[in-house]
Amino acid sequence: MKVIMRIVSICLAASTLLAASVYAADEHDADLIERIKAVGEVCAAGSDCASVNTAASSGGSADAGAAARSGSDIAAKHCAMCHGNPGIPGAPRTPEEWQARVDAKGLDGIVATAISGINAMPPKGMCMDCTDAEMKAAVEALIQ
Ligand code: HEC
Numbered sequence: 001m002k003v004i005m006r007i008v009s010i011c012l013a014a015s016t017l018l019a020a021s022v023y024a025a026d027e028h029d030a031d032l033i034e035r036i037k038a039v040g041e042v043c044a045a046g047s048d049c050a051s052v053n054t055a056a057s058s059g060g061s062a063d064a065g066a067a068a069r070s071g072s073d074i075a076a077k078h079c080a081m082c083h084g085n086p087g088i089p090g091a092p093r094t095p096e097e098w099q100a101r102v103d104a105k106g107l108d109g110i111v112a113t114a115i116s117g118i119n120a121m122p123p124k125g126m127c128m129d130c131t132d133a134e135m136k137a138a139v140e141a142l143i144q
C-alpha cells in the first residue's frame with residue numbers, strides 16, 4: 001500500500017510539472033502567433049473577416065504574382081542558359097562584356113534591345129510574360 005501511495009504521488013508530481021510546462025508552451029505559442037500574425041491570415045469565402053483585406057486577393061492576381069519575381073529569379077530562370085556559365089558564344093557574360101554594352105548604349109538602351117531581341121537573342125530572352133520592369137530588373141541582375 002505504501003508503495004502504491006508513493007507511485008501515485010510521483011505521478012501527481014509529474015503531471016503537475018507537465019501541466020506547468022504545457023501552460024508555458026501555450027503562452028509561448030500565443031506570443032509566437034502574435035508575432036507572425038501579420039504575415040498572413042486566411043479568410044474563407046462567406047465568413048466575416050473584417051481584418052482581412054479581401055480586395056488585395058481578388059483580381060489582378062496575375063500582375064501581383066508577376067511582380068513578386070525578382071530580377072535575379074528571372075535571370076536565373078530565363079537568361080542564365082545563354083548569359084550564364086557556360087552560356088552561348090556572343091552573349092555577354094563577364095562584367096567587362098556587360099560594361100562595354102552599357103557604355104555603348106546605356107542601361108535603358110540595352111534593356112530596350114533585350115525586350116526587342118537582337119541577333120541570336122530572342123525578344124525578352126523568351127520570357128514572354130516578363131514585363132518591361134521585370135526585364136530591366138533581370139538586366140540589372142545580369143550585369144552585376
Ligand atoms: C537564347 C539565348 C539568350 C537568352 C535566353 C537570353 N539572351 Fe540576352 N543575349 C543573347 C545574345 C547572343 C546576345 C548578344 C546579341 C548580339 O549583340 O549580337 C544577348 C544580348 C543581351 C543584352 C545586350 C543587348 C545590347 O543591346 O547590347 C542584354 C541586355 C540581354 N541580352 C539581356 C537578356 C535578358 C535580361 C535575358 C533573360 C530575360 C536574356 N538576355 C536571355 C542571348 C540570349
